[in-house]
Amino acid sequence: MLPGDPSQAISLQRRIRDGDLVIVYERHDNMKAVKVNEGGVLQNRFGVFKHSDWIGKPFGSKVFSHKKGFIYLLAPTPELWTLVLSHRTQILYLADISFVIMYMEIVPGCVVLECGTGSGSLTTSLARAVAPSGHVYTFDFHEQRAAYAREDFELTQLSSLVTVGVADIQGDGFPAKFLGTADSVFLDLPQPWLAIPSAGKMLKPDGILCSFSPCIEQVQHSCETLKSKFTDIRTFEVLLRTYEVKEARTEASCGDDGGFLRPLPCKRRPQSAGDHDADEVSSDSAVVVAKPAAEARGHTGYLTFARHQCL
Amino acid sequence: MHFVKWRRVTWEGCSVLLDINDGDRLVFARLSPASTLKIGKKNCSLKPLIGCPFGSLFKVENGKDGLFLLRIFHTEESNNIEEEEDGISEDVSKDNREIVDNNTAQRLTDQDIHAMQRQGATGDEIVEALITHSATFEKKTSFSQAKYRLRKQKKYAPKVLLRRPFARSICEAYFKKYPSRIGFLRLDALSLLLTMANVTAYSDILVVDMVGGLLTGAVAERLGGTGYVCNAYSGATPYPMDIARIFNFSNEICERIVRCCLTDLCPVLNGTCELVNQSKDACNSKTEQKEKLSSCESVSMEQDIVAEDGVPEVIAEKAAPLALKPSKSAKAGEGASDNLINLWKERGFSSLLIAAPELDAWSILQKLLPLLSYSAPFAIYHQYLQPLATCMHHLQIEKLAVGLQISEPWLREYQVLPSRTHPCMQMSAFGGYILSGTRTCTYDAHSH
Incomplete structure (x- = not known):
């Protein structure tokens, strides 16, 4: 997924090969991760797609099924991965992920501790941010979940950047070997305040902690605990509003009532050369209009950030 | 392969972000023995910041040769907060019905404060003096007492936080x-x-x-x-x-x-x-x-x-x-x-x-x-x-x-x-x- 190896990175020459991970794009809300396999087929409502037809095509290509249905084959990125990964838990999405990485000042070379791993949505983006020389140590107390996450990081080729550990961080704290080594610590736990003292010990001076909690009571409690060893305690909520874009036609009517907006498709009436002039006068013009999508995620969680006190 | 290391301590020629009084003022500066920061009408040397870890906190102090920056080492401040929180339940009954805004509450004049500064009083001492000479401070709820203290601290004992420009x-x-x-x-x-x-x-x-x-x-x-x-x-x-x-x-x-x-x-x-x-x-x-x-x-x-x-x-x-x-x-x-x-x-x-x-x-x-x-x-x-x-x-x-x-x-x-x-x-x-x-x-x- 990451371009560390130039022969793997996307380019104008890079072609899809046997064994590549591709994101099959049907629509913006319907995607799937597929590992390309010479003899494999993909079956969906658009028909049967043979993997062998994909090999040798550039990423980003449109490919067809036996009944001329089509899909796009995209190169995987952490953003696409977040949309296709299997949800073993509630996951973090784009807006929170990007804000967390920016606010925790995660740059190449950083050592990041994360708890819990969950479905590995944030972990994938953390790995991208610390690459090529940093490392993400992520922990989950659920053995099976940790095992699935490891499999995913194999598939996305992030295993060299991510280590998944099984541990009850909330109960036992982070392993002592990480004392004073972490540039940042991310907590997504039901009772983050229990893990905060340990997180503080793992952080380098001036290192940043982030706690993600859906409920304000959790935030309240965490902030109380943070006060003793942390400074710059700030809590945010981040959301995204998406927009729908359409082409509409304005009918410039002859009267004074102004134009009407009509959605496309708009069938043009057949016209003879004779009424060409008349048509010019009341000519319809197309405009592109945008409005916010009617439904959106209204809440994901509160993000509380704090800096480990510099003694 | 050589990878970039991010330094955690400042050096001469390093670019820094100075956060004055919890974000009230933000100043980018480059550290050198000669560089200064303007506080009020006076200049304050940035030399003491060289070699300090990012995240260090400084207070502006009055010295013989004008203002200077003194590094604060933590913990005292955080304990204060705890104490304040403990007091909350006691004064739920307090409110501002008896506080009249007639500009006579503070008995300390500007001249008094200047005199204190000339005699070498620290910022914190001035803040304490202002509190002692305030007729209404005791009547305030602990929330507004804290707000008052903070306002005076920002004016008479400003704090400068050394930030890494990211x-x-x-x-x-x-x-x-x-x-x-x-x-x-x-x-x-x-x-x-x-x-x-x-x-x-x-x-x-x-x-x-x-x-x-x-x-x-x-x-x-x-x-x-x-x-x-x-x-x-x-x-x-x-x-x-x-x-x-x-x-x-x-x-x-x-x-x-x-x-x-x-x-x-x-x-x-x-x-x-x-x-x-x-x-x-x-x-x-x-x-x-x-x-x-x-x-x-x-x-x-x-x-x-x-x-x-x-x-x-x-x-x-x-x-x-x-x-x-x-x-x-x-x-x-x-x-x-x-x-x-x-x-x-x-x-x-x-x-x-x-x-x-x-x-x-x-x-x-x-x-x-x-x-x-x-x-x-x-x-x-x-x-x-x-x-x-x-x-x-x-x-x-x-x-x-x-x-x-x-x-x-x-x-x-x-x-x-x-x-x-x-x-x-x-x-x-x-x-x-x-x-x-x-x-x-x-x-x-x-x-x-």
Whole structure:
């Protein structure tokens, strides 16, 4: 997924090969991760797609099924991965992920501790941010979940950047070997305040902690605990509003009532050369209009950030 | 392989962000024995900051030779807070019915305070004296007592926090102080741009940065001395990127920031790209002519930018507290070599980022899209919705990209205090719009 190896990175020459991970794009809300396999087929409502037809095509290509249905084959990125990964838990999405990485000042070379791993949505983006020389140590107390996450990081080729550990961080704290080594610590736990003292010990001076909690009571409690060893305690909520874009036609009517907006498709009436002039006068013009999508995620969680006190 | 190490302690010549009184004032400075910070009407030497870890806190003290900065070592402050919280339940019954605002509550006069300062009283002593001489302090609730104390502390015993200039702190500081210089690019919008464009080590990122170099710097920070950020400009003059110099970039990182003129990058002139040829009419012919007339001298241009690039806001910055003297370190933003340009033409860029409030999104995107690898993501920031909507529509109609989305970020900060948690009273109501998507492969004859 990451371009560390130039022969793997996307380019104008890079072609899809046997064994590549591709994101099959049907629509913006319907995607799937597929590992390309010479003899494999993909079956969906658009028909049967043979993997062998994909090999040798550039990423980003449109490919067809036996009944001329089509899909796009995209190169995987952490953003696409977040949309296709299997949800073993509630996951973090784009807006929170990007804000967390920016606010925790995660740059190449950083050592990041994360708890819990969950479905590995944030972990994938953390790995991208610390690459090529940093490392993400992520922990989950659920053995099976940790095992699935490891499999995913194999598939996305992030295993060299991510280590998944099984541990009850909330109960036992982070392993002592990480004392004073972490540039940042991310907590997504039901009772983050229990893990905060340990997180503080793992952080380098001036290192940043982030706690993600859906409920304000959790935030309240965490902030109380943070006060003793942390400074710059700030809590945010981040959301995204998406927009729908359409082409509409304005009918410039002859009267004074102004134009009407009509959605496309708009069938043009057949016209003879004779009424060409008349048509010019009341000519319809197309405009592109945008409005916010009617439904959106209204809440994901509160993000509380704090800096480990510099003694 | 050598990897960049981020230093955690300041050094002479290092660029820092000074946060005065919890964000009331933000000042970028470069540390040297001679550099100073203006506090009130007096100057205060920044020399004591050299060699201190980022995150250190200082207080401004009155000395014989004027003001000086003294490092505070933590824990006392945090204990104070705890005590205050304990007192809360006791004074729920207190309120402000007996407090009359008649300007007689404070018995200490300005002259008294000046006299104390001359006698060498510390800021904290003055704050305590003000409290003792306030007739109403005892009647206040503990909340308003704390507020009073804080207000006086800020005035008589200001605190200076030493911050590492990172994309985050630089963006926040500019957004607060000079938002127009960064095209009103809010922190959450900047972070979305970097994420949506999949910015990561070993990538070659094409950037159109008309936000003062903030975007270029933020990308370079994420590349960590690998790959390249190619800052492209149309016309003869590169866009200013002074903000990129506030980051403490090592030479390895600076070398990875290059500039390139669009005419050198775009296949328009040698006619290899059908897409751009089709839309050549749409190009701004004026710009094209300008481009043809003058060659791109991005290297020699460097020094002139501040002086005469025609963007008044950036010139103003020279006098403003945010200004930094050019550092002696390797210059970021050298012209891209022919080798690099050819490599990019052959392989394509890994992604594209545009933050150009003055350019039309579609006009610029149709020039740059062919330079991207197939399946490469792109993200365009704009303050206005319409140019992005139009651009998105073109991309849809011409089937040049998938996963197209216009997003508007929303960010709200909270005050979190025992029994007093609520969203902050003031918030930024607008963070701009971002159009993002992934380039599709429009090239059918791949079997050749």
